[in-house]
Amino acid sequence: MRYSEYLLPTLKETPADAEVASHRLMLRAGMIRKVAAGIYNYLPLGLRSLRKVEQIVREEMNRAGAHELLMPMVVPAELWQESGRWQQYGRELLRLKDRKEADFCLGPTHEEVITDIVRNEVRSYRQLPLNLYQIQTKFRDEIRPRFGLMRGREFIMKDAYSFDLDDAGADGAYERMYQAYRRIFKRCGLNFRAVEADTGNIGGSSSHEFMVLAESGEDAIVSCDSCEYAANVEKAELRVPESQMPAPSEDLTKVLTPARKSVEDVAAFLKTTPQRLVKTLIVQTDKGETLAVLLRGDRELNDIKLCRLLDCAWIEMAGEDVVLKATGAPNGFAGPVGLKLRIFADREVQAMADFITGANDKDAHYTGVNLGRDCEVETFADLRKAVAGDPCPRCAGKLEVWRGIEVGHVFKLGTKYSESLGAVVLDDQGRERLLVMGCYGIGIGRTLASAIEQNHDADGIIWPLPIAPFEVLVVMLNPNDAEVKAAAEKLYGELRERGVEVLLDDRDERPGAKFKDADLLGIPVRLTVGARGLKEGQVEVKLRAGGAVAMLPVASAAGDVARRVDLERSGQ
Amino acid sequence: MRYSEYLLPTLKETPADAEVASHRLMLRAGMIRKVAAGIYNYLPLGLRSLRKVEQIVREEMNRAGAHELLMPMVVPAELWQESGRWQQYGRELLRLKDRKEADFCLGPTHEEVITDIVRNEVRSYRQLPLNLYQIQTKFRDEIRPRFGLMRGREFIMKDAYSFDLDDAGADGAYERMYQAYRRIFKRCGLNFRAVEADTGNIGGSSSHEFMVLAESGEDAIVSCDSCEYAANVEKAELRVPESQMPAPSEDLTKVLTPARKSVEDVAAFLKTTPQRLVKTLIVQTDKGETLAVLLRGDRELNDIKLCRLLDCAWIEMAGEDVVLKATGAPNGFAGPVGLKLRIFADREVQAMADFITGANDKDAHYTGVNLGRDCEVETFADLRKAVAGDPCPRCAGKLEVWRGIEVGHVFKLGTKYSESLGAVVLDDQGRERLLVMGCYGIGIGRTLASAIEQNHDADGIIWPLPIAPFEVLVVMLNPNDAEVKAAAEKLYGELRERGVEVLLDDRDERPGAKFKDADLLGIPVRLTVGARGLKEGQVEVKLRAGGAVAMLPVASAAGDVARRVDLERSGQ
Structure with a gap:
């Protein structure tokens, strides 16, 4: 394909409403154009x-x-x-x-x-x-x-x-x-x-x-x-923790935590770590029930697991007024002690003793909380999101x-x-x-x-060869130089004869503009035909992935590149 | 492709609502299925x-x-x-x-x-x-x-x-x-x-x-x-007739034509030919005008030509009451003599004298009608449909x-x-x-x-090879005969290796049913592998188009057929 005859409108500017790299680059590389929200034209390259x-x-x-x-x-x-x-x-x-x-x-x-x-x-x-x-x-x-x-x-x-x-x-x-x-x-x-x-x-x-x-x-x-x-x-899934609940060693103690609501703030204020806290989430189900879920301070609730446990379609965090009504305190101070709701807890909490929770009282938390002694949990289950480093549920490995x-x-x-x-x-x-x-x-x-998304850099796309729009880009550096033009055309013809999919940049543009577009389009192999190289009987080959550059004899370049492309086609 | 593993549901019966051959045969050959009016599934073969x-x-x-x-x-x-x-x-x-x-x-x-x-x-x-x-x-x-x-x-x-x-x-x-x-x-x-x-x-x-x-x-x-x-x-277009209007030789005469309305009936009743009659069409335009068009008795009006002449979007034949009002007579007796409408006439009428038209009176026609003497035409133009035998507008040839x-x-x-x-x-x-x-x-x-539509017979489709769903059908006559099975499988494999698109009929069906389906599907080349032929080391080849049958040595059949298919592929 000759670039000069092709509809391949690249954009220098980043389109305003494109938030992710693929969207941005497909617009910039002239692959797609928007027709209406969520409806696109695929231009020839796309x-x-x-x-x-x-x-x-x-x-x-x-x-x-x-x-x-x-x-x-x-x-x-x-x-x-x-x-x-x-x-x-x-x-x-x-x-x-x-x-x-x-x-x-x-x-x-x-x-x-x-x-x-x-x-x-x-x-x-x-x-x-x-x-x-x-x-x-x-x-x-x-x-x-x-x-x-x-x-x-x-x-x-x-x-x-x-x-x-x-x-x-x-x-x-x-x-x-x-x-x-x-x-x-x-x-x-x-x-x-x-x-x-x-x-x-x-x-x-x-x-x-x-x-x-x-x-x-x-x-x-x-x-x-x-x-x-x-x-x-x-x-x-997360593996059932092996450790047993240790015996309580502290007394239940109410401490003032003025305006400290988040786990991090409370931990810092009490000079401990989030891992020593248990957070109490007040949750509402699609069936209208309000209930409490206990998680270690640094963990996140996995909604899907809770839904499956409760057999409901969805759950959501309770609003301020529901929390106030259920706990007697504003958001940030909920805790299991004295709470009149069904309480579910993540299995990890089962292995904790002498921990810290909200006191259901504004600006107050309890320290030395112990399940069984201070409050009752209805069900322990796997309720948290997995994080990096968690043990694999199938083997001795760790999760990434x-x-x-x-x-x-x-x-x-x-x-x-x-x-x-x-x-x-x-x-x-x-x-x-x-x-x-x-x-x-x-x-x-x-x-x-x-x-x-997986294959790009600041300059543009880096296509895996099997799905690249073209396999090789031949850049004709100066179309007005008869020798350059002839050599680039010859290379283009030879590569096509060998079944390689080639785009020939035969536009009357400055070399800088052509190289910028080459990086943007991301065609895996770039062959540059210029007057300087030709004097030595050579053309430049550059791989878009990795950027390796070499000079090839112009006579054997088509054969060399075609062989390389052939190898890459299988996606190996 | 193996027929036994394919979704290729042929129908023995002709579907009730399929009026044309292609519709009927695409349904029967399992190529399409209706989802809703004018909406179809393309099954794999289609x-x-x-x-x-x-x-x-x-x-x-x-x-x-x-x-x-x-x-x-x-x-x-x-x-x-x-x-x-x-x-x-x-x-x-x-x-x-x-x-x-x-x-x-x-x-x-x-x-x-x-x-x-x-x-x-x-x-x-x-x-x-x-x-x-x-x-x-x-x-x-x-x-x-x-x-x-x-x-x-x-x-x-x-x-x-x-x-x-x-x-x-x-x-x-x-x-x-x-x-x-x-x-x-x-x-x-x-x-x-x-x-x-x-x-x-x-x-x-x-x-x-x-x-x-x-x-x-x-x-x-x-x-x-x-x-x-x-x-x-x-x-x-039709060429302007070269002949001039002959001079009148008959008087205008009113004759009774009881209940004779059609050109054919009137001509028969008056013992003449439709070519001697001029029919008078009462037409209404999209602009609400009613007008008359004269055509030789055996000709048909070309709506498009009239619309172009009148610069209107469409015309339609006037209804019974409009005709009665305009001519004073029911349908079938309109004529130009004494008619108070704009009259347009096909150029052919210009060259006619002493012709027959309706008399604008129930059950009556005029004979000896002559334009100019008996009535006036506003415009003569090319208004009729071309028919076989008309002179070509470009050369001395005739139209088909x-x-x-x-x-x-x-x-x-x-x-x-x-x-x-x-x-x-x-x-x-x-x-x-x-x-x-x-x-x-x-x-x-x-x-x-x-x-x-262009390529079928009473038994089914006759595909041109370039658009046939498969190029060759290998019929395994008896899949339970180990020798037949092995030979058919071998032929199937050899043809595929040579790049031929093959359907292997490996179903456990009677030969008659297989041959019927073969004719219905219309795959250009049929190779039949049966016990009798194999005894002689031969398979039968039959071309769907023309029905030529020959025996081929089983050893060279794949090569012979592949070469033939290759030649046919270009559509020559």
Whole structure:
């Protein structure tokens, strides 16, 4: 491709509303343009990389025995009413009416449509197993679309659905998808973790998220430093502490802590550490109950774990007036002693003695608090968020904490949809059996954006070669120098003949501007053809990743570079 | 692909609501399934062929210097309000609101979005010419979706838009697209004509439709039997007849024609031919005028030509009461003599004397009618539809008439959108210039359907090889015969190794059922592996098109077939 003929509008300025690197750089590198909130054009350069991710996904899905089909974006309401999601799904489901006032939605996922296909076309266990996928435009009417392709409204997704006769079959389908996903993200050149994820309302243990590790990630994940264990921090189990509760050695003593509300302030004021404090959170559930949760002073509550313990949909911190009513004191002085609420405590608290809590009295705390002696806990459970250094729940290793971007999700659905839509087959005994399903998603645009989050520097993108829009950039330093022009054109032609994807910067621009754009675009290999080098019969090769520079004989440069690109293509 | 593992549900019965062959056969061959009116799933087999058409289109668009990008399906109303189409476009434009009550539509075409991109990103004539295209899902809320993919609501289209500094540049872009389209449909293996088309309200002469010739086509087209001239019948000009109006030789005579209303009945009753009659059509315009049009008895009115003459948007035949009021007689007896309406006549009538017309009196006609003597015509013009045998307007040849399916359309847009959206660039003198645009569409699904309309027989589809879902079908006659199974598997493996796309029918079905499905699916080459042939060391090869059968040595069959497929791939 010749840059001079291409629509590749780079921006020098950082766009004002772009908060994360991928959004900023995809705008600046002329890959995307906003059409409306969460709705983007993929300009030619952006589409090239998008298609590469799609193609890697397609190859690995096919290799795993899945079959590609294509379902519509506009889906009739009837199917969603059958599954019940027409009512349940919130306003992220964009509902619309056609000219005949019939109800439709823009499909955010396609469980209903695919289950409808399979219930109509598959009658016998002999037609199983079946795994069907599509790569298709989806729409979710996010209330706060942001971060460019990271959280868009219209986006491209690969969604796959597996159908099996029984749980064992479904487990096999799940495992094949898990392995396919590993290959996909590896081939994309990404540093990722497959982590155990919360399964929400559907239950069961089989759900993994594929997380690309990046500082800007919205999710926190933990992984063991010695075994394969990794989990979303919401899901990460913690080992039961082995130590026993020590016997009390102090008396319960009320101390004044004027205006000291935070754990840190109280600890500093009492000349101790947050670890010696127990914080008492006053919490309200979706069912309207107010209750107390005890955590070691330096820990954070894991909402998901508490919800699962209480079997509720959500919890929230109680407001000032509820706290005042429940404890008799303003925020910051709650404690378990004398409290008339159900009290739940993290297991870690079980191993503490002579600790410090609020006294349910303004500007006062207790020291020397001991459970059992001074107050009663209803239930001890694993209620806190994992932190770096926590022991691994599976081995003797320690947990590390990362930030990640969810790019894929594999999920064992069970019979949720086959039940509501009546998708059955006959087994080898002629009995009707509900199909056991799995669903497997990959955000194609988000994978691309996460690759940039993980691979960029102050100057621009640093593409992993397998998903780079072009593999090699040939910079023609001065297009008005006939020799430079001829040599650059020759190199461009030779590389293309060898099947390398090349962008030729043949613009009439200053070298500085060309190098700046080269760094911004992030094409893995840059070949610079200039008058000075040509005098020595050489061109400069520079790798965007790492910045290694070398001179190559102009005669053999195309061959050398093509071989190198070939090696890198497999994503190794 | 192994049939036994594939989702390929063929149907023995002809689906009730499928009126045309392509719809019927795509359903029966398990290529598509209906989700809602005009909305379809592409099952795996259908998607394979769809992707092949897409890929041919993509390669030829790229070769013609166009750049692929991707615009969204959900488009904000603002852009459509700027162009004015938000108000003008009828209910085929599906309008919707997002959760914040903002107006959007599902894009039926993307002139606004692409012009918005270009006005933002292109400032200088140096960035021109530019041709941008996408292959994308569109939605048009057709009032009567029908014929499967032929007239769907959600459909896949290639839409391209060219931007040039001036008319000469735009003409060049148009010509390149015209040639690219010829290559595309040729490579798809289709018999087509590029015909001059009506340019509707936009004016200008540069519009061609690409028509696949098929009996079931909704459009009629004419082409010359000796020169390159071809046109939509709506557009086809007719040469001015050379003969002069002969002098009258008969007197005007009123004759009774009881209950004879149609041209044929009157001609038979008066023992003459329809060519001796002039029919008088009472027509109403969109502006509310009632007028009369004279045509030779055997001719048909071309609405488009009359609209262009009258400068109106549409005309319709007057109803019974309007006719009665205007002529004093019921339908079937209108004539120009004594008629108090503006009278327009086709040029052919100008050359007629002593003809027969209605007498504006129930059950009566005039014979011996002569224009000038008996009545006055306001304007003579080319108002009839062309028919087979008409002289070519360009040469001495004669016109042939075909039925066709419009699969592509190239159109010189001019500055319609650049004006309304303010898309300008600076020319080499630093002056602002409106961009001159063209737009170019191909219906991807419709191209596929039209290929089937053109290539099928009573048993099923007969795919042109370049767009066949698979190139070769290997039929394993008896999967329970170890020798047959081994030989078929070996052939399947060898063909795949040679890069041939093979479907292996490894199902446990009777040979008759397999052959029936083979004919239905229409894969170009069928290789049958059976016990009888194997005894002689042979497999049977049968071509779906033409039905030629031969025996091939099993050892060399893969090589022979792969070579043949290779030759056919270019669509020659």
